[in-house]
Amino acid sequence: MDLKGKKILLGITGSIAAYKAVFLLRLLVREGAEVKVILTPFADRFVTKGTLAALSTFPVLSEFFKEDGTWNSHVDMGNWADLFLIAPVTAATMAKMAIGQADNLLIATYLAAKCPVVFAPAMDLDMFKHPATQKNISILQSYGNILIEPASGELASGLVGKGRLEEPEVILQKIIPVLFPEKKNLNPGVSL
Numbered sequence: 001m002d003l004k005g006k007k008i009l010l011g012i013t014g015s016i017a018a019y020k021a022v023f024l025l026r027l028l029v030r031e032g033a034e035v036k037v038i039l040t041p042f043a044d045r046f047v048t049k050g051t052l053a054a055l056s057t058f059p060v061l062s063e064f065f066k067e068d069g070t071w072n073s074h075v076d077m078g079n080w081a082d083l084f085l086i087a088p089v090t091a092a093t094m095a096k097m098a099i100g101q102a103d104n105l106l107i108a109t110y111l112a113a114k115c116p117v118v119f120a121p122a123m124d125l126d127m128f129k130h131p132a133t134q135k136n137i138s139i140l141q142s143y144g145n146i147l148i149e150p151a152s153g154e155l156a157s158g159l160v161g162k163g164r165l166e167e168p169e170v171i172l173q174k175i176i177p178v179l180f181p182e183k184k185n186l187n188p189g190v191s192l
Contacts, residue, residue, distance in 0.1 A: 001176050004032035009077060009113070011086035011106045012052075013093045014042025016156045017122035017165035021087055022047055024168035025055050031172070036077065038062065038106045040093060064105055074105060078112035083179055086110070087148070088122030088165040091133050098139040116178050120148040120171055125161030148174050 008028055012021045028035045037052045039062040049060040061072045078084070086093070086106070093106070097119075102108040110117060119140060127133060128150060141147055148171055151164040166174070 001172075002032055003028065003179065006033045006179050007080055007082045008033045008035045009081040009084045009109065009115075010035050010037045010056075011040075011084065011089070011110070012037060012043045012047060013040045013086065013088055013090045013106070014045060015088040015090050015122045015165070016046060017088040018043055018046035020122075020165050020168055022051060022055065024085075024087060024171055025052060027168050027172050029055060029057075034058075036061070036080070038077070038109055040090075040104050040106050061105055064108070072105060074108035074112045077109045078114060081113065081115045083115055083175060084110065084113045084117045085120070085171070085175060086117070087120035087171055089119045091121070091123050091127050091130075091136070094119065094121065094133065094136045094140060097145075098136040117145040118148060118175055118178055119145055120166055121150050121163070122165035123150075123163050124155055124157050125159055125163045128161075128163040146178060 010025055012018050025035055035056045036058045037056055037060045039060060041062060044062060052060045065071055096107050097110055100111055102111055121128060137147060148166050150162055151166050152162045153164045154160050155163050
């Protein structure tokens with residue numbers, strides 16, 4: 001699928017599954033998309049800005065202000081994108097998204113985004129099954145955000161169950177109908 005001309009914001013949160021976002025970014029760029037990356041404050045403990053910037057060819061943002069004091073405008077980023085893909089998204093970030101707690105650049109950009117938002121959770125199976133997490137997922141879908149269900153399999157904890165970030169190739173295929181709605185009728189607030 002040719003993504004030439006499509007502008008994607010890739011949000012990465014502080015999950016061990018963030019390593020998969022590097023492969024996802026590479027796939028998106030290889031398909032022709034322009035991809036800008038926003039990290040939560042803990043995400044850079046799992047992936048480096050240097051790696052992500054080299055692959056995306058854009059500066060990687062994580063703070064409201066640059067070192068020189070100028071502003072990273074969450075409004076401009078929200079207006080720039082055709083799609084905001086948050087993968088992986090942690091339980092903590094989903095909770096902040098659900099209540100609008102804009103205490104970091106990723107959440108502020110999410111609240112300002114005018115494009116479709118797709119979120120792909122990654123966490124341990126009991127965290128994913130917890131009623132609070134399930135409620136936040138429902139709230140996010142009620143806002144029109146689109147869920148990519150986590151996969152089942154071996155988790156970082158050593159347990160086996162649902163909670164793995166879906167594979168990058170699968171995520172790429174699942175966002176195609178969101179980027180090209182004229183090719184497939186897609187209702188906001190659905191799961192992919």
